Amino acid sequence: MSVTWPDEVQSVFAGDLVTVSAYLTPAGGAVVVPVSPIGLVDREAGSLALTTSLAFPAKVRRLLQEPRIAMAYHTRDQGFATSSRFVLAQGTAVVPAEPSPERLAVVTEQAEKFFGDLPTGRFWTWAMREYIEYRLIIDIPVSRIVSWPDLAAAGTPEVFGAVPSGPPEPQDPPAKGTGPRVDTAKVARQAGKMPHQVIAYRGGDGYPVIAPVRVTGHSDRGLHLDVTPGLLPPGGRRAGFAAHAFRPQAAGVSNRVGTGWLEVTEGAAVWAPHTAGGFSSPPNKTLHLLGNALLSKYLIRKLRRDGTLDALDRLRAEALS
Numbered sequence: 001m002s003v004t005w006p007d008e009v010q011s012v013f014a015g016d017l018v019t020v021s022a023y024l025t026p027a028g029g030a031v032v033v034p035v036s037p038i039g040l041v042d043r044e045a046g047s048l049a050l051t052t053s054l055a056f057p058a059k060v061r062r063l064l065q066e067p068r069i070a071m072a073y074h075t076r077d078q079g080f081a082t083s084s085r086f087v088l089a090q091g092t093a094v095v096p097a098e099p100s101p102e103r104l105a106v107v108t109e110q111a112e113k114f115f116g117d118l119p120t121g122r123f124w125t126w127a128m129r130e131y132i133e134y135r136l137i138i139d140i141p142v143s144r145i146v147s148w149p150d151l152a153a154a155g156t157p158e159v160f161g162a163v164p165s166g167p168p169e170p171q172d173p174p175a176k177g178t179g180p181r182v183d184t185a186k187v188a189r190q191a192g193k194m195p196h197q198v199i200a201y202r203g204g205d206g207y208p209v210i211a212p213v214r215v216t217g218h219s220d221r222g223l224h225l226d227v228t229p230g231l232l233p234p235g236g237r238r239a240g241f242a243a244h245a246f247r248p249q250a251a252g253v254s255n256r257v258g259t260g261w262l263e264v265t266e267g268a269a270v271w272a273p274h275t276a277g278g279f280s281s282p283p284n285k286t287l288h289l290l291g292n293a294l295l296s297k298y299l300i301r302k303l304r305r306d307g308t309l310d311a312l313d314r315l316r317a318e319a320l321s
Contacts (some may be wrong), residue, residue: 002141006160009145010043013043015241017250018077018079025062029202030239035071038110043222044138051072051135052138054136055131060095064319068093069088069111069138070091078246078249091141091143095138096316099135099252115285119289124293130311134300146158153231162205171235178236180272181260181274182275183311184219188215190256194254197243213226213269214217214226222261222270222271222272235295240260241260251281251288
């Protein structure tokens with residue numbers, strides 16, 4: 001049976017400009033990244049959706065292998081929603097062979113609603129070809145929604161759908177140790193400048209869980225996080241982290257993302273970064289779009305030459321068979 005949700009949650013799904021999505025790693029951790037879902041929600045079917053480019057195939061490949069996914073609607077900046085609620089949606093991703101023309105028309109309409117009109121003309125048709133044509137729509141039939149009264153995920157949550165499982169057991173530490181493996185001070189400095197910060201981990205029933213946090217400092221153990229009490233499970237585990245900022249119509253995007261080890265003890269949460277990356281785009285909408293288009297063109301051609309796109313097509317065909 002599909003999950004149903006109230007009007008206030010629907011307004012969040014339909015109105016947030018930027019959210020974060022999380023998927024699981026083979027080692028039992030999670031990767032969390034900012035995305036723009038452009039209000040793709042089918043309330044009657046009980047599903048959400050997001051788009052992703054084949055120019056960045058790692059997410060698609062992993063979701064074909066392990067489809068459990070989560071979306072956190074954690075900021076009202078620059079979008080249309082006005083509710084104060086932090087909303088976590090969990091479900092199972094469905095990756096189609098290719099979107100139908102009807103679905104692509106909906107995506108175009110929604111994209112223009114959130115990002116404004118796309119530039120036109122012969123040059124832009126050429127520049128945007130790979131950015132538009134090599135794009136998938138990932139459907140997410142929702143299994144569970146957890147909605148807290150405010151964006152810090154404080155207060156008593158409402159649950160729609162499957163009853164949440166208990167907190168996950170602590171995980172065994174990685175063979176290379178749990179301490180930081182990248183420049184912690186640099187990660188803390190960069191992340192601390194961005195207003196939106198989240199952590200993600202594998203929940204007790206295997207679905208990713210995403211929680212809002214705030215970097216308050218760092219030490220040789222990692223980034224020190226402020227979080228609503230009781231929101232993170234005690235003990236140590238693999239976890240992904242993301243910090244990001246954006247301007248109107250998702251121009252001027254900046255993010256810092258990584259994977260690492262989360263240690264939660266009474267009154268303290270510390271995340272030790274093992275990998276870290278990120279980027280910043282110019283605040284000019286046209287330059288931002290051109291950069292994305294040309295990068296997609298370059299990467300798609302590279303992935304076509306080295307056989308990655310063919311391998312991904314085979315994985316998608318197997319998943320749908």
